[in-house]
Each structure stands twice: as C-alpha cells, then as structure tokens.
Amino acid sequence: MDLITPGLGLVFWSLITFFILLVVLKKFAWKPILGAVDERENGIKNALEAADKARMDMENLKADNERILNEARAEREAMLKDAREIKNKMVSDAKDEAQEQATKMIAQAQEAIENEKRSAMAELKNHVASLSIEIAEKVVREELSNKDRQLELVESMLGDAKLN
Amino acid sequence: MTLNTLRAVLFLVFSVTIANSGFAAQEDDNEDNGFNATEMIMHHVKDAHEFHIVDWDNKPISIPLPIILFTDNGLVTFMSSEFNHDDSGSQIVEKNGERFVKYHEKIYQLGSGVDALAFDEEEHPTNATLPLNFSITKNVFMMWVSVLVLFLIFISAARKYDKSTNFIPRGIASFTEPLVIFIRDEVAIPMIGEKKYRKFMPFLLSVFFFIWINNIFGLIPILNGANVSGNIAFTLTLALFTFFITMFSGNKNYWKHIFWMPGVPVPMKIFLAPIEIIGMFVKPFSLTIRLFANITAGHIIILSLMSLIFTFQSIAIAPVSVGFSLFILIIEIVVVAIQAYIFTVLSALYIGMATAEEDNH
Numbered sequence: 001m002d003l004i005t006p007g008l009g010l011v012f013w014s015l016i017t018f019f020i021l022l023v024v025l026k027k028f029a030w031k032p033i034l035g036a037v038d039e040r041e042n043g044i045k046n047a048l049e050a051a052d053k054a055r056m057d058m059e060n061l062k063a064d065n066e067r068i069l070n071e072a073r074a075e076r077e078a079m080l081k082d083a084r085e086i087k088n089k090m091v092s093d094a095k096d097e098a099q100e101q102a103t104k105m106i107a108q109a110q111e112a113i114e115n116e117k118r119s120a121m122a123e124l125k126n127h128v129a130s131l132s133i134e135i136a137e138k139v140v141r142e143e144l145s146n147k148d149r150q151l152e153l154v155e156s157m158l159g160d161a162k163l164n
Numbered sequence: 165m166t167l168n169t170l171r172a173v174l175f176l177v178f179s180v181t182i183a184n185s186g187f188a189a190q191e192d193d194n195e196d197n198g199f200n201a202t203e204m205i206m207h208h209v210k211d212a213h214e215f216h217i218v219d220w221d222n223k224p225i226s227i228p229l230p231i232i233l234f235t236d237n238g239l240v241t242f243m244s245s246e247f248n249h250d251d252s253g254s255q256i257v258e259k260n261g262e263r264f265v266k267y268h269e270k271i272y273q274l275g276s277g278v279d280a281l282a283f284d285e286e287e288h289p290t291n292a293t294l295p296l297n298f299s300i301t302k303n304v305f306m307m308w309v310s311v312l313v314l315f316l317i318f319i320s321a322a323r324k325y326d327k328s329t330n331f332i333p334r335g336i337a338s339f340t341e342p343l344v345i346f347i348r349d350e351v352a353i354p355m356i357g358e359k360k361y362r363k364f365m366p367f368l369l370s371v372f373f374f375i376w377i378n379n380i381f382g383l384i385p386i387l388n389g390a391n392v393s394g395n396i397a398f399t400l401t402l403a404l405f406t407f408f409i410t411m412f413s414g415n416k417n418y419w420k421h422i423f424w425m426p427g428v429p430v431p432m433k434i435f436l437a438p439i440e441i442i443g444m445f446v447k448p449f450s451l452t453i454r455l456f457a458n459i460t461a462g463h464i465i466i467l468s469l470m471s472l473i474f475t476f477q478s479i480a481i482a483p484v485s486v487g488f489s490l491f492i493l494i495i496e497i498v499v500v501a502i503q504a505y506i507f508t509v510l511s512a513l514y515i516g517m518a519t520a521e522e523d524n525h
Contacts, residue, residue, distance in 0.1 A: 002210060002268075003396070003460070009232075009297045010211060010397035013304040018401060021311050021374060026366035029318035033337070033344055034365060036325035043330060 201471035209391050209463050212269050212302040214244040224249045229305055234296035235262055235273055244299075253281040253289070264295075271297055303398065306390035310377045318373070347372055347508065355512035360519050364512070367409060371402055372508040379459060379500030383493065393503075394459035396452060403448035406511040410447075414518035447514050451507060458503050462496045 144150050215227035228245035237260065244266075246257045253267035256274065263274040267281060272292035274281075281289045317336060324337035333341045347369055352361040378393040392398050420426060422440040425433050469489045473482050 002270075003206070004456075006397035006400045007211065007297070007395075008397075009299055010301065010303055010395060011401050012298055013300070014307065014398045014401035015404075017304075017307050017311055018370070018374060018405065021314065022366060022370045024315065025318055025370050028315075029322045030344075030366045030369050032322040032325060033318070033341070034348070034362075036322075036331040037341065037345065037348075039327075040331040 199471075199474040201468065201475055204471060205464055205467040207269075208467055209394060209460055210269060211391075211395060213247070213266060213271070213299055214249070215302050215305060215390075216249075229300050229302065231271065231299040232297075233264070233271060233273075234298065236295075237262065240264075240295075265292070270294065271299070302390050303392045303395055306381055307378065307392050307398070310374070310381055310392070314373055314377060343373075344369060351505075351509050351512045355509065355516040356519060357516065364409070364413075364515050367405070368508050368512055371405070371511060372504050375402065375455065375507055376501060376504035379504060380497075382459060382463065383496055383500060391460065391463055393500075394456060394463055396456045399452045399455040402455075402507070403451040406451060406514060407445075407448035409511075410514045410518045413515060415520075417520065417522050418518045447510075451510055455503055455507055458499065462492070462499060465492050466496070 213231060214229055217225050217227070219225070226249065228243045231240075231242055231244050233240045240259050240262060242257060242259055247255050247266045251266055251268060253265040253272070255265065256279070257264045265272050265274060265281060267289060271294075272281065272289055273295050274292050278291050282291045284290050318340060321333075321335075321337040321340040324334045325331045348361070348365060351372075352365055352368055355361075356364055375393055378398070382391050382393060422444065423437050425436045425440070428436065466489050469485045469492065472485045473479070
C-alpha cells in the first residue's frame, strides 16, 4: 500500500525541484537553444531563397543578354544590307553618269570634227577657186595671145551657149 | 506492443514467484538463509532515508541524509545516521524532548511515556503518530543530482551556440540538439500546432529530459536503483504540472466542449458534461499511474530475477538470472526513453486539446 500512496514530502520536493528546473532551464537552456535553432533555420531558409532569387536573376540576365545579342546581330545584318545597297546604287549611279558624260563628249567631239571639216572644206573650196581663177587667167592669157585661138574659144563658148 | 506483452508475461511469472517465495519465507521464519524476496524488492523500490550502498562485514555502508520533520512543536532536523541504520523501530532518537523511531522507512513520533512501538494485527504501529516528513530522502537526493546533471548538460549545450559560427551545434550541443528538435518537430508541433507550440516548449522539454534522466539513473545499479520516476509522488507531481498547465491554457472552446458539448442534442449535453469533467481528472491520473507502474515494474522484474539466486540458494541459477536480468535491462533502456516520450506526448496532446481552435475536431 505504501508503494501507491504518494508521500507528501516527495511531492513537495518534486514540486519545488521541477519548478526550479523549469525556470532555470527555460532561461539558460531552452531559450538560447531554441533561439539559436530558429535563427539558424531562418538563416538557411533565407539563404536558400536568396540563392533561388540569384539563380532567377541570373537566368533573366542570361535571357536579356541573349536578346541583346540577337538584336545586335540583326542590326548588324541590317547595316550590312544597307551598306551593300548603297554601294550598289553608288556604283550604278557612277556608271550611268560616266556613260552620259562619255556620250556627251563624243557628241561634242563629233560636232567639233564636223565644224573643222566644214571650215576646211570651205577653205579648200576658196583655195581651189582662187587657184582655178589663176590658172584660168594664165590659160586665158596664153590663149589670147593668139588670134586664132581667141576665135576658136569664142566659138566653142558660143556653141555651149547654144546648147544650153 | 510485443514488448509490453512480453513484459506483462514476465512480470506475471515473476510476481507469482516472488509471492510464493515471500509466503514461504513468512511461513518458515527460521529458514536458514532468512531471505525474503518481497521485502528486499520493496525495500529497493521504495524511498529511503539514507543512501545505502552496500553491506560490508555485516555493517552497512551508507550516506546519511538529513531528516526534516514538522511536529506539533515545530521543525525538527537531524541526520539519518542517528538511527544507526535501524529500520525496526528500536533505535530511539530524542530531539527537543520528542522521540522518534524509524520503522519500515517511516518516521514515527512516540507518544509520551512510550518506549517501544506497539503493533496491531496488520503490523501498523498503534501508539505513535506520523509527523509531516519533508526529509531529503534518497529519491529527493537523486532528483537533485539529476537536476544538476541536466543543468550541466543543457546549460553548457546552450553556451556552445555562437553567432559567429552560424549557430552550428558543437560538442555536447550536437548531441542534445537532435533530441530538442525531436521534441519540437515530433511532439510539440503535431500535438499543439504550429501557432501555439512555442509557449509550451520549455515545459515539454524539461519534463521529457527530467523523466528520462531519472529513469536512466534508476537503472544504474551502483546508485542502488534510486527509483525516483517509479515513485508515485514524483509522477503525480509531474502530472499535476500537466493538469494545471492544461487548465490555465484552456480556451473558451475547450471549456465549452467540457460543460456544454456543441453539436449534440441537449439531453446528450447534460449526459456528456460529467463524463468530460471526470475525463479532465482521469488524464493526469493516467499519466501518474502509467509512468509509475512501468518504471516500478521494470525494477521489480530485474530484482525478482536476481532474487532467484537467493531463493533457490544455488549458484547454478546465477547465469540464468544474470542473463535474464541483462536482457530485461536492455529492454528497460528502451522503455525508459519510451516512457519519457509517452509522458511528454500525452502532456502535449492534452495541452493541444485545451488550446485547439473552434473548427479543429
């Protein structure tokens, strides 16, 4: 019966002892230990979240880089294309102009040649005329030195005139 | 489950053995060895006023402990050594004109003019009174030792945490932390809930480790099985803590469930109220009995096995006794942890029931 009858003394001392144990351990053990564990767990959680965020940022950054790179590439393509077009245009323009210029020059040259020819012809004609007159003068003088001959001439001239 | 069944069977077998041997010893007091297993076991399981270590050369070697009594005339204190190891009530200690004797680990105050205890038929003293006894008994002493050990372990563990090392547990803290985390994650949070468990953590941790370490100390033979956690006064006190914490943290919802059960017809409400009120007191009572009975049973089994050697008076039985004792002792190592855990889980469960919100059923 003693075994299952709680003794007052032991109840009293257990009460006091456990109360002191509770108070002391709460202040000097459970609070610091649980606080440290909590803080560490929060630290780990935060670190994981930060790592996740960093990875996401990195991915975003990478995507951005990719995009910028693509854009740059496209721009370069466009620029090259433009440059090629400009070059082609310039070349063709230059060609046309040169053609035009050449045609013009040829035309001028031909005109000049024509003019020269014409003036040369005129000069030649004049020369030939004066030469003919001289020759004719000489011939006539020669011819008219002889009376017979003068007559013969007049006759032939008359004959021509009749024919006309 | 198997473990408990096994224990129950063994307990039954050996309690029968003890009872038989006890009767045998009583029937024939002149038996040459004079060994009474029941007496020996009860002596070891119960509290004592001195810390008896061993008998040497027919003289007991023991540590005397202070005796503190409140008599009608006030406080009386003396050391237990003044009884001169007597437990039969023959050694009379006289203090302040009051005379005391110790009989079966109880201290009686003798009435005036009485020189010896007189007994009735059931061997209860008839001519002496029991003063209020607040002695530092063996159990109180061992309880304080366990408290010191707990302080040493957990306060030094708490000092191992340092912000500069990111609160990584080192040394003894790396041993205690899994246990603390276990109580938090497997007991407090599931039973009480994420929101409210913090407030009750100090109690749950303290009660778990206090019970566990006292259970362990009870298993160490050189401490003479100071059976602190197998003493009903100790388990009753801890259960009372759980009871009062439950009472004071009980919310409106809890009291409504006790006195006016929601969701049932009115006659049923009236019928349920007394049952719930009884349940309030049954919970701490079951905590008390469970821990006390489990730990005491373990002690009794081991002591019974050891008694076999003396009951049979044969050294040949020793290997069997020692083998079985060792086996039970190893089981007990598991049991003491489980019992501490069960007490803590049930305490947490009761607290959780008292603090549960409206729609949690």
